[in-house]
Structures are given as structure tokens and as C-alpha cells.
Amino acid sequence: MWPAASTWAAEATAVFVKEWRCELRTRYALSTLALFAFTTLVVVSVSLGPLGVARSQGSAVLPVLLWVILLFSVAAGLPRTFVQEEESQTATALRLSATPSALFCGKLAYGLTVIAALEALITPVYLAMMSLPVRSPGLLAVALAAAGYGLAAGSTLVAAIIAQARSKGTLFAVLAFPVLLPLLLLAVEITRDAVGGDPAGVALTQLILYDACVTTAGLMLFPAVWNP
Amino acid sequence: MESLTKTILPWLLWLWLVGVILGAFLYAPPAVGFRGSSRILFFHVPMAWVSFVAFLAAGVESLRYLYGGRAPRHDRSAAAAVELGLAFGVLATVTGALWAKVMWGAYWNWDPRQTSILVALLFYAAYLALRAALEDRETRARLSAAYAVLGLVVAPFLYFVMPRMAEFTLHPEPVINRTGKVDMDGKMVLVLMSSLAGFTALYFWLHNLQCRIAELAERRASLEGDRP
Numbered sequence: 087m088w089p090a091a092s093t094w095a096a097e098a099t100a101v102f103v104k105e106w107r108c109e110l111r112t113r114y115a116l117s118t119l120a121l122f123a124f125t126t127l128v129v130v131s132v133s134l135g136p137l138g139v140a141r142s143q144g145s146a147v148l149p150v151l152l153w154v155i156l157l158f159s160v161a162a163g164l165p166r167t168f169v170q171e172e173e174s175q176t177a178t179a180l181r182l183s184a185t186p187s188a189l190f191c192g193k194l195a196y197g198l199t200v201i202a203a204l205e206a207l208i209t210p211v212y213l214a215m216m217s218l219p220v221r222s223p224g225l226l227a228v229a230l231a232a233a234g235y236g237l238a239a240g241s242t243l244v245a246a247i248i249a250q251a252r253s254k255g256t257l258f259a260v261l262a263f264p265v266l267l268p269l270l271l272l273a274v275e276i277t278r279d280a281v282g283g284d285p286a287g288v289a290l291t292q293l294i295l296y297d298a299c300v301t302t303a304g305l306m307l308f309p310a311v312w313n314p
Numbered sequence: 315m316e317s318l319t320k321t322i323l324p325w326l327l328w329l330w331l332v333g334v335i336l337g338a339f340l341y342a343p344p345a346v347g348f349r350g351s352s353r354i355l356f357f358h359v360p361m362a363w364v365s366f367v368a369f370l371a372a373g374v375e376s377l378r379y380l381y382g383g384r385a386p387r388h389d390r391s392a393a394a395a396v397e398l399g400l401a402f403g404v405l406a407t408v409t410g411a412l413w414a415k416v417m418w419g420a421y422w423n424w425d426p427r428q429t430s431i432l433v434a435l436l437f438y439a440a441y442l443a444l445r446a447a448l449e450d451r452e453t454r455a456r457l458s459a460a461y462a463v464l465g466l467v468v469a470p471f472l473y474f475v476m477p478r479m480a481e482f483t484l485h486p487e488p489v490i491n492r493t494g495k496v497d498m499d500g501k502m503v504l505v506l507m508s509s510l511a512g513f514t515a516l517y518f519w520l521h522n523l524q525c526r527i528a529e530l531a532e533r534r535a536s537l538e539g540d541r542p
């Protein structure tokens with residue numbers, strides 16, 4: 087039985103606010119994600135050398151590296167949302183105070199805002215460092231928004247799964263990457279379209295469909311994952 | 315009568331498979347343009363098929379576990395299906411790579427079907443890693459079932475996205491090609507269909523054995539747990 091909409095929205099908002107309040111106390115996720123992403127970005131640019139990638143290959147290779155940096159950064163910081171609940175033994179209190187679907191949506195909204203902040207920070211720096219011109223900035227923004235949402239939805243569910251297991255850190259990457267691979271491929275395809283100034287193809291529709299499917303699966307499976 | 319069936323059926327299965335091996339090498343002619351290497355088809359295709367059936371069965375059994383009263387037998391069945399699917403999937407990948415080396419000159423070509431099966435293997439290897447990281451039986455069953463269902467939701471995207479990633483494929487057409495016709499010698503079709511039937515029966519026999527072994531192991535573990 088679903089609770090009244092106002093109660094449900096209040097619960098989801100409370101979870102979202104609580105996540106940000108905890109985050110602003112320690113700034114763990116934000117600083118870890120930003121530092122990890124920036125370090126990876128520097129490693130990538132230094133490894134490519136001062137010449138970078140040949141202009142003819144840049145539009146094919148550089149979108150891949152951007153999404154790999156974002157994916158690994160998310161894997162480094164986002165699982166903590168659920169792991170922290172288990173480690174600090176607040177999971178039971180959370181189970182009592184919010185319905186699973188509201189909790190999932192609250193955590194998803196938190197993950198989404200963290201990823202949006204990360205993308206806003208990293209993407210302009212990456213484009214500037216790699217001297218990668220984007221002919222359709224609007225399409226790039228849509229790709230970042232849609233793929234960022236998919237990353238948040240997939241990561242939230244997988245983070246809830248690994249929070250109850252041993253060796254949580256490595257397990258997240260092992261479990262999440264095969265789930266997020268279609269999203270990564272679609273995001274790269276749309277980013278290439280944005281860089282080349284081509285119109286969005288069927289990849290954007292498929293990415294939105296992926297987001298919808300993962301969200302539905304998350305809402306459907308989360309009660310089973312969360313409640314013992 | 316039951317024990318007689320249990321004794322005779324495995325022998326009939328082994329006889330059938332010996333017949334398939336003899337048929338593959340002595341009865342079926344080599345495919346035009348593929349020389350003797352085409353005989354790998356009679357083993358490679360059934361292995362890939364069994365792997366697909368096993369992964370699908372794992373998803374269905376996981377759904378039955380989560381939404382069908384959480385009976386442990388569904389969890390055992392899903393885990394056994396994944397183990398067998400992985401074994402047959404690895405065999406299909408290896409036989410495919412060997413054939414690719416003979417025909418295309420390289421073991422790995424990032425062909426859409428090679429990539430799809432590789433990602434599927436990664437996903438189900440992650441499923442087993444998750445199971446290994448969870449000690450409590452009920453938690454293990456619940457979380458791994460949720461992960462398997464997530465795989466069922468995400469997998470179709472790979473089948474739509476992967477073919478677009480590769481500009482061309484050297485992989486032969488499926489047995490039933492795009493025009494809906496079987497473009498193959500009659501003797502080859504007979505051996506291939508017999509092999510498909512034999513391998514499918516082999517899968518169900520091995521799956522049954524695996525489930526029984528897992529049930530006995532669980533009973534033994536619970537008896538040892540009861541000991542003072």
C-alpha cells in the first residue's frame with residue numbers, strides 16, 4: 087500500500103535534505119568525487135601528452151574519456167550513501183521513518199544533484215584542457231542530464247545492494263559497471279553527435295528509455311533489497 | 315520406476331551426444347567457403363544457446379523468488395542456472411574465438427555478439443561475486459535475486475546498442491537468417507538441431523544435479539550449525 091502523496095513527498099524530501107545536511111557536515115562525497123574526478127582528468131591529459139589526440143580522432147576518442155572519468159568518479163563516491171547507513175547503524179532508523187520508495191527517490195535525488203555538480207565542475211575543465219570544441223552545446227547538456235540521471239538511478243540501487251555485503255568498495259565497481267555499460271555507450275554516442283554538430287539520433291530515445299527502465303526496476307526492487 | 319528413469323535417461327543423453335559428435339565429423343558436410351572449421355558450429359551455437367537459456371532461467375527464478383513466497387529452491391535454481399550459464403558462455407566464447415582466429419585471423423574482433431556475451435559473462439560473474447560476499451543465506455538470496463532481475467531489465471539495451479557500435483560484422487548470419495529462411499545444407503541442419511536438443515537436455519540434467527547438490531550442502535550446513 088502506497089502512503090498518501092503528501093506524506094510520501096515529505097518523506098522523500100526529508101531523506102534528500104538529511105543526505106545533504108550530513109554531506110555538508112563532512113563534505114566527504116563532494117570532496118572525494120571532485121578530487122578523484124580532477125585527478126583522473128589530469129592523469130588522462132598528462133598521459134595523452136602535450137600533443138593530445140589528433141584533431142581527426144579527437145571527436146571519437148575524447149567523449150569516451152570524459153564518460154570514463156565521470157563513471158569512475160561516481161563509483162568512487164556515490165556508494166557511500168548507503169554504506170554509511172550500515173556502518174553508522176542508522177539503517178534501521180531509516181527503515182522505520184521512510185517507506186522504501188520514498189527513501190529510494192530521496193537518495194536518487196541526492197545522487198542526481200551530486201552528479202550534476204560533478205558534471206558542471208568537470209565537463210568545462212575537460213573540454214578546455216583537451217581543446218575539444220562542441221558544436222551542439224545544447225545536445226551535450228541533454229546528454230549530461232539524461233546520462234547523469236541514469237548513473238544516479240543505477241548507482242543508487244547497486245549501492246543499496248552492496249551496502250549489506252563484505253568488501254563493499256570493490257564490489258560496487260564489479261556490480262555497477264556491467265549494469266551501467268549500455269548507458270555509457272549511449273552517452274558516448276550522443277556526446278560524439280554533440281561534438282560533431284550532428285542531430286541526436288535514436289541513441290537519445292534509448293537513453294531516456296534506459297533511465298525509465300532502471301527507475302522502474304529500482305522502485306520495484308528496492309523494497310526487496312532494503313527490507314530484510 | 316523413478317530410479318530406472320534416473321539411471322537410463324543420463325545414459326540415453328550421453329549416447330545422443332556421442333551421436334551428435336559422430337554426426338558433426340562424419341555425417342554433416344563442411345559449409346561452403348568455411349572448410350572443416352565450420353564443424354565448430356555444431357558445438358559453439360548450442361553452447362551459446364544454453365548460456366542464453368540459463369541466464370534467462372536465472373532471471374525468471376529470481377523473479378519467482380522475490381515475488382513468489384521466497385522459497386529457497388528458487389534461489390538455488392537461479393544460482394545453479396548462473397553457474398551453468400557462465401560455464402557454457404565461457405565455452406561458447408572460447409570456441410568462437412578459436413574459430414575467429416582460423417577464419418578472420420584474430421581471436422577477438424569486438425564483433426557485437428562477442429561483446430554482448432562478454433558483458434553478459436561479466437554481469438553474471440559479478441552475480442557470483444555478490445553471492446560470495448554475503449554470508450547470511452536469506453540476505454544472499456534476496457540481494458542476488460534483485461541483481462539478477464536488474465540484469466534482465468538492462469540486458470535488452472545491449473542487444474540494441476551493440477550492433478550500432480560496430481560498423482560491420484563478420485559474424486555469420488543466424489541459422490534462421492533475416493529473410494526467415496534456413497540457408498544451410500539439410501544434413502547440417504539435422505546435426506545442428508540434434509546438438510541443440512542434446513545440449514539443452516544436458517543443461518537441464520546438470521541443473522537438476524546442481525540444485526540437488528546445493529540443497530544437500532544447505533542441509534548439511536544447517537545440521538552442523540545445530541550441533542553444540
